[in-house]
Structure formats: structure tokens, C-alpha cells
Amino acid sequence: MTDxxxxxxxxxxxxxxxxxxxxxxxKLPAAPAxxxxxxxxxFDIGLPDDGRNGAAVIDNLIAAGSRGLVPNTHSNxxxxxxxxxxxxxxxxxxxxxxxxxxxxxxxxxxxAAIAEEVAAKWLLDLLRLPPDASIAFATGATMASFICLSxxxxxxxxxxxxxxxxxxxxxxxxxxxxxxxxxxATIHTDLRQLGFGRKNLVEIEVDTEGRMIADDLEAKIANxxxxxxxITQAGHINSGAFDPIQSITRVAHAHNAWVHVDGxxxxxxxxxxxxxxxxxxxxxxxxxxxxxxxxxxxxYDSGFAIVRNEEAHRRTMGIxxxxxxxxxxxxxxxxxxxPELSRRARGFAVWAVLQTLGRNGVEEMIRRHCRxxxxxxxxxxxxxxxxxxxxxxxxxxxxxxxxxxxxxxVRNALTLRVLDKLREENRNFVLGANxxxxxxxxxxxxxxxxxIADIDVLAESILKAWDTxxxxx
Ligand SMILES: *Cc1c(COP(=O)(O)O)cnc(C)c1O
Numbered sequence: 038m039t040d041x042x043x044x045x046x047x048x049x050x051x052x053x054x055x056x057x058x059x060x061x062x063x064k065l066p067a068a069p070a071x072x073x074x075x076x077x078x079x080f081d082i083g084l085p086d087d088g089r090n091g092a093a094v095i096d097n098l099i100a101a102g103s104r105g106l107v108p109n110t111h112s113n114x115x116x117x118x119x120x121x122x123x124x125x126x127x128x129x130x131x132x133x134x135x136x137x138x139x140x141x142x143x144x145x146x147x148x149a150a151i152a153e154e155v156a157a158k159w160l161l162d163l164l165r166l167p168p169d170a171s172i173a174f175a176t177g178a179t180m181a182s183f184i185c186l187s188x189x190x191x192x193x194x195x196x197x198x199x200x201x202x203x204x205x206x207x208x209x210x211x212x213x214x215x216x217x218x219x220x221x222a223t224i225h226t227d228l229r230q231l232g233f234g235r236k237n238l239v240e241i242e243v244d245t246e247g248r249m250i251a252d253d254l255e256a257k258i259a260n261x262x263x264x265x266x267x268i269t270q271a272g273h274i275n276s277g278a279f280d281p282i283q284s285i286t287r288v289a290h291a292h293n294a295w296v297h298v299d300g301x302x303x304x305x306x307x308x309x310x311x312x313x314x315x316x317x318x319x320x321x322x323x324x325x326x327x328x329x330x331x332x333x334x335x336x337y338d339s340g341f342a343i344v345r346n347e348e349a350h351r352r353t354m355g356i357x358x359x360x361x362x363x364x365x366x367x368x369x370x371x372x373x374x375x376p377e378l379s380r381r382a383r384g385f386a387v388w389a390v391l392q393t394l395g396r397n398g399v400e401e402m403i404r405r406h407c408r409x410x411x412x413x414x415x416x417x418x419x420x421x422x423x424x425x426x427x428x429x430x431x432x433x434x435x436x437x438x439x440x441x442x443x444x445x446x447v448r449n450a451l452t453l454r455v456l457d458k459l460r461e462e463n464r465n466f467v468l469g470a471n472x473x474x475x476x477x478x479x480x481x482x483x484x485x486x487x488x489i490a491d492i493d494v495l496a497e498s499i500l501k502a503w504d505t506x507x508x509x510x
Contacts, residue, residue: 038090038091043090043091043092044091046092047092047094047095048135050092050096050099051095051099052131054099055127055131058106058110059124059127062111062112062486063108063111063112063113063464063465063491063494064108064110064111064113064114064466065113065464066463066464067108067113067114067463067464067465068107068463068466069104069105069106071104071105075104076101076104079100079104079105080101082097082101107466108466109121109484110122111484111486112484112485112486112488112491113465113466113487113491113494113495114465114484114487115467115481115482115487115495116467116468116479116481117468117481118274118302118331118433118481118483119330119331119483120328120330120331120332120333120334120335120483120484120485121334121483121484121486122334122335122336123334123335123390123394123485125389125392125393126334126335126386126387126389126390127336127386128389129386129388129389129390130385130386133382133383133385133386136382138382139380139382140153140371140380140381140382140383140384141356141361141370141377141379141380142361142371142372142378143363143367143368143369143370144363144367147367148382149371149382149384150368150369150370150371151368152382152384152387152388153174153369153371153382153383153384153387154369154384155384156174156384156387156388157172157174157384159391160172160327160343160387160391161343163307163391163396163399164307164308164325164327165307165308165313165320166320166325167320167345169347170325170343170344171344171350171351171374172341172342172343172344172374173341173350173354173371173374173375174329174339174341174371174374174387175340175341175342175375176338176339176340177328177330177337177339177340178221178223178299178301178326178327178328178340179223179226179227179340180340180342180376181326181327181328181341181342182223182224182227182299183227183230183231183342183376184344184350184353184374184375184376185297185324185326185343185344186231186266186268186297186324187231187354188324188344188346188349188350188352188353188354189266189297189323189324189349190231190232190266191349191352192295192323192346192349193264193265193294193295194209194212194264195349197263197264202352202353211237211263211264212237212265213237213239213263213264213266214228214237214265214266214268215238215239215241215254215265215266215267215294216239216240216241216249216267216268217240217241217243217247217249217269217270218240218241218243219243219247219270220299221270221274221299221301224268224299239257239258239261241253241254241257246273246276246278246428247270247273247275247276248273248278248279248281249269249270249280249281249285251281251284251285254267254284254288254289255284255288258289258294259292265289265292265293265294266294266296266297267289267294267295267297268299269285269296269297269298269319270299270303271298271299271303271304271306271315271316271319272300272301272302272304272433273303273433274433274470274479275426275433275435275470275472275477275479276426276427276428276430277303277427277429277430277431277432277433278427278428278430279303279430282298282317282318282319282321283317283318283321286321286322290321295324296321296322296323296324297323297324297325298319298322298324298325298326299326300325300326300327301326301328301331301340302331302332302483303316303431304316304319304325304327305332305399305403306403306431307319308403309399309400309404310400311404312403312404312407312431315430315431322345323344323345323346324342324343324344324345325341326340326341326342326343327343328340328341329383329386329387332403332483333387333390333394333399334390334402334485335387335390336386339383339386350374351373351374354372354373354375355372355373355374356373361378403432405487406432406482406483406487407431407432408489409432409487409488409489409491409492410429410431410432410434410480410482412489412492413434413480413482413492413496414429414434416492416493416496416500417436417496420500420503422438422440422451422503422507423437423499423503424436424441426475426477432481432483433479433480433481434479434480435470435472435477435478435479435480436452436477436478436479436480436499437452437475437478438451438452438455438478438503438506439451439452445474445475448475448476449475449476451506452469452475452476452477452478453476454510455478455502455503455506456468456469456476456478458501458502458505458506459478459498459499459502462498462501464494464498465494465495465498467479467480478499480495
């Protein structure tokens, strides 16, 4: 078999399975069929001494893999804030793999570098951010915030006259990082990786929606001298809430702090006229994290680190070596903005998804997901014993069960039982979370195709589960 005929045979099987998996509508049953041990047995078919035929390998992968897939690609997925890998993005991704470009630098992958450059321009336009901000195409929000906060770390030290790149972090002036008490868990990971310990952090109180309280920031920040970073959030994972950015930037910039925005999914409201007010003012920040693989539906993995000060961004990320240096009319080197040299050509899929959705497609989808969430709220809000804990402003809902007068343990037990019932029924993929000590059913409407009919099915399941729990308690 030639290389090409083996590829064709393997790829045709993969494509047939890919198309079958991408059937429209809900995926039933919702949760993966196989147990952990079954999956181990399916995958652990032994490392062969002699390699197997390519098409047979793909057949085995399909047999094993398809037993353990989560339906975030489908309309009945409401669990984590995750995207659905737009099928045209997936098609672009297949080409990305087949082309096999190393998108480290312009010279190793000119088309990939320019696809990123152009997609970056469209992203800044859609998100209404400064057109000359610099962007890294990262693996997701975690890495995007890591990149932005590296630039922040370098720049706030530079403002104090300290050259981080020359002197190093050990012995540097202490930086204080101000962040909301409900900042996303990954922000803490990023900070740890960047050399910040808990004593560098100043936690700012939040309100019932998880929004940072600007007055508390104002009171606390005044107690610190030296370099400062303020981390805000656009889109809380339980409530969808946005930090009061106007007051935060006013206070933070008055204290020469760098303001970073974690807008992993919520930032996309800026692309929808009637929701844009929620994200108004966030453009005043210094850096922004936005995911591609959440609301934009770019296949995994995709996130954007956007930095106003390109010089600070490149200073902290740039890789310099003689074999990287290109000529003056080369396009941008992706590796100047992200921590990796060799990397996947992530720009192709982003370019393809933006072309397929267009401005109106992005708007329509986000508007529909928010309308779906309000629809669910309307159905559930007056049902006795069902409490919606957040103000439903975008696509997130936190639902608790039991009478508000019941003790917390009773309510938590009821909510957990409703979750069990929903899992047993397995018509929708849903999950719980614990928010401020309360067990919740956390609904995220973010899967590309989800529409009102899917919400009606979800609502019916929730009402039935709640009914069963009440009649059996
Ligand atoms: C999802 C999310 C993250 C982490 O994003 P990844 O893409 O999973 O790395 C960070 N912050 C917020 C607000 C999120 O919703």
C-alpha cells in the first residue's frame, strides 16, 4: 500500500464516522454509554509488535472512541460552558492536519501566519477592540490569560523602572494582584505558574451575582504601593454576570494598575447590539482573554490572548533565534505572541468559522442562546419549589430545588436528587455545581444548534424530575 492509498482508506473511514457523529438535533442517549473500565478495555488492545493497517486502526479507534463521547457537539448539551465545534471549522481542521503546517513562524507556514493575521483583524472588529491590539492564537482561555498576565507582569514592573527580562522575577518589586472572590479557577492556576503566590493576591468581595464590588476594590487598592494588576471578569460561569468595569477601570487606572479581562465566553455579547451594553467599557482594559472554542464554536482548541500594548506582549513571549529571523516583507510570526515555537495552524479553523457564520451568524446564535435561556426561566420561574438563583442576563442559569425556607442541607439534597433523575433519564446532558455552598443545576445554553424546541424538552425533563423527587420524598 502506498502512503497515499493508506491515507485515503483511513481518512474515508474517519470522514464517514465524522459525518455520522454530526447528525443534526439532540444526541440520544445523552451521556456516554461505556463505563471507565469498558473504555480501558476497548482502548487497551495491546501495543502491537508490528503496526496494524491504517484503516483497521481507525476502525478500532471508532469502536472504542464512540463509546465514550460527550455530546457537546449537539443541541441537548447544557452542562459546562463549552462550544460545539462548528462542522465547517472541523472541515478546516481536517485540512489543517492534512496540510501539516508548523505555524511557528511565517517562513515555515506563510498561509497559516496570514490566516491568523486576517482572522485577528476580523476578531478585533467583531469584539470592538483596538484594531492595533496584538493577538496570540492560544489553546484556550487558560493559556490566553497566562499570556496576557505575562505581558502585564512585565509591563507593571517596567513602569516601576524594573527590567524583568534583564533582572528576572527573583528580587523584583512585589506585584499585587486584585481579583474578585469568584474569579475563574484557571486564573489562579495562571497566577501560580507566573510566580505569584497567595500572598500576592488581594481578594475583592463580590455581590450575589459574583460581580466584583468596585467600592471594595477602591478601599483595598489604596493600601498598596508598587506594581498592580487588576483581573476582572466578563461572564461569570454560574450567573453570566459582568463586573462593573467602568468603576473598576477608573479606580485601577488611577492607581496605575494593568486591567485584565477574563471574557472567555461572555465577551461575545459585544458582538450583539442589544446585549452589547453588558460588555460596554471593557474596551478600556489593557488585555483581554476570549475563547474561540466556546461561544464562537471553533473546534478545540482555540482561545485568543489580546493585548493593547504589543511591545509588552512581544517582549514577554517573543522567541528570537537566527533561523527564525525572516525578511522585512514576511508576515507576522505567530511565535512572537504565544509561548510555543512549533504549533498547530490554529488560524485556519478560526478563519473558516468566521466566514461561515459571518457577523449576522454570530449575532443570531448568541441572541438565540440568550432567548433560549430566558425561555427556560419563563417556564420554571413560578413553579413551586424551583428557585432561579441568578438574574438571567445571558445564557447561564443557576437553579436550586426546595422551598427557600428549608434548611440548606435539605435543599441541597433535593437538588442532588433532581440531578440524579435527570442523569437517569439521560435525555439531556446536564450537570450540577456548588455555588456559595448551594448545590445547583447549572444550565449553559451555548451549543451551536440549541433552539427553543430543545429548551422545551429540557424544561419538561426538569419538571418531571422535580415532580418525581417530590412524590417520592
Ligand atoms: C471556560 C473559562 C475559562 C477557562 O477556559 P479554557 O478555554 O477551558 O481554558 C476561564 N474563564 C472563564 C470565565 C471561563 O468560562
